[in-house]
Amino acid sequence: MRALILRSAQGLDGARLEEVPATTPVEGEVCVALKAAALNHRELWIARGQYPGMTLPAILGADGAGVIAAVGPGVDPGRVGEAVLLYPGLRWGADPAYPAATFGLLGMPGPGTIAQSVCVPADIAVPLPPHLDFAQAAALPLAGLTAWRGLVTKAGLRAGEKLLVTGVGGGVATFALLFGVAMGAEVFVTSGSDATLEKATALGARAGFNYRHENWRKALAKQSGGIDVVFDGAPAASYPQYARALAMGARVVLYGSTGGTDFSVNAPELFLKNLRLIGTNVGNPAEFAAMVAFVAQRGLKPAIDCRFPLSAAVEALAHLERGHGFGKIIIDIEGT
Numbered sequence: 001m002r003a004l005i006l007r008s009a010q011g012l013d014g015a016r017l018e019e020v021p022a023t024t025p026v027e028g029e030v031c032v033a034l035k036a037a038a039l040n041h042r043e044l045w046i047a048r049g050q051y052p053g054m055t056l057p058a059i060l061g062a063d064g065a066g067v068i069a070a071v072g073p074g075v076d077p078g079r080v081g082e083a084v085l086l087y088p089g090l091r092w093g094a095d096p097a098y099p100a101a102t103f104g105l106l107g108m109p110g111p112g113t114i115a116q117s118v119c120v121p122a123d124i125a126v127p128l129p130p131h132l133d134f135a136q137a138a139a140l141p142l143a144g145l146t147a148w149r150g151l152v153t154k155a156g157l158r159a160g161e162k163l164l165v166t167g168v169g170g171g172v173a174t175f176a177l178l179f180g181v182a183m184g185a186e187v188f189v190t191s192g193s194d195a196t197l198e199k200a201t202a203l204g205a206r207a208g209f210n211y212r213h214e215n216w217r218k219a220l221a222k223q224s225g226g227i228d229v230v231f232d233g234a235p236a237a238s239y240p241q242y243a244r245a246l247a248m249g250a251r252v253v254l255y256g257s258t259g260g261t262d263f264s265v266n267a268p269e270l271f272l273k274n275l276r277l278i279g280t281n282v283g284n285p286a287e288f289a290a291m292v293a294f295v296a297q298r299g300l301k302p303a304i305d306c307r308f309p310l311s312a313a314v315e316a317l318a319h320l321e322r323g324h325g326f327g328k329i330i331i332d333i334e335g336t
Contacts (some may be wrong), residue, residue: 063113164190191211
């Protein structure tokens with residue numbers, strides 16, 4: 001089969017499309033003939049050697065959707081032909097609050113999805129929501145799950161609350177916008193692009209603020225009247241800008257460190273407003289199932305920036321590295 005292999009952590013120079021042996025499902029596994037995969041910034045971090053516990057060579061990709069082509073012993077053979085998307089992790093563990101030390105994601109250390117097929121435990125192959133095609137389904141897993149856990153499990157977002165999503169346009173932030181609107185929140189967004197803000201407004205954002213413009217934080221405070229929940233992947237740059245717009249008891253959920261690892265917090269502001277700073281990443285299988293059910297119930301469709309054939313997988317990574325537009329980058333597997 002053809003797959004995108006990273007053989008050395010030398011940036012994109014270490015990644016190439018190769019012919020590799022296809023695997024066969026063992027006890028408890030299914031083999032999924034992949035139809036589409038999606039990129040995350042995680043692939044770039046791995047390619048640069050910036051990911052903990054590097055194990056190379058590796059087939060890249062944590063997001064994928066396709067059709068079950070074969071099952072291993074102990075798996076219902078009736079699942080052959082089932083359209084599925086993949087929970088992006090392995091071995092979460094018994095505690096739903098935190099992943100176990102053995103937890104890992106697909107695409108290193110687990111098998112990757114930017115390939116013509118992948119063998120995974122049967123329980124992480126989840127039935128495809130009927131309103132999604134394979135490309136839309138492939139866009140959902142890792143970014144969607146991160147946004148879902150952050151908003152639902154960690155922040156406890158409620159209808160009518162005011163949600164600020166920073167850096168909209170990126171995969172996780174865009175899902176936070178979609179979910180927040182669908183949950184009945186008033187969603188405010190930031191971006192460095194006016195065109196991106198227009199797209200976010202079309203998806204239901206109440207207002208957007210270009211963080212390149214001076215005094216956007218004052219406009220945020222005035223228009224929102226106080227933010228209840230923040231979903232932020234770049235707090236080093238953004239937290240000082242929105243901190244004074246936070247309402248009493250606000251929850252600030254951090255899911256990334258784009259632009260820097262450290263930022264200052266005003267201690268009196270933190271305790272006098274009863275603020276909470278909350279870290280989050282990925283999510284457990286039960287949260288994934290709940291997210292997929294919510295997407296199916298509400299008929300939500302992920303935003304897709306652009307699509308590449310498998311033969312152009314390295315070019316897709318380069319597009320991501322240059323900075324893409326609005327939504328996820330998809331790699332179409334079948335027929336490429």
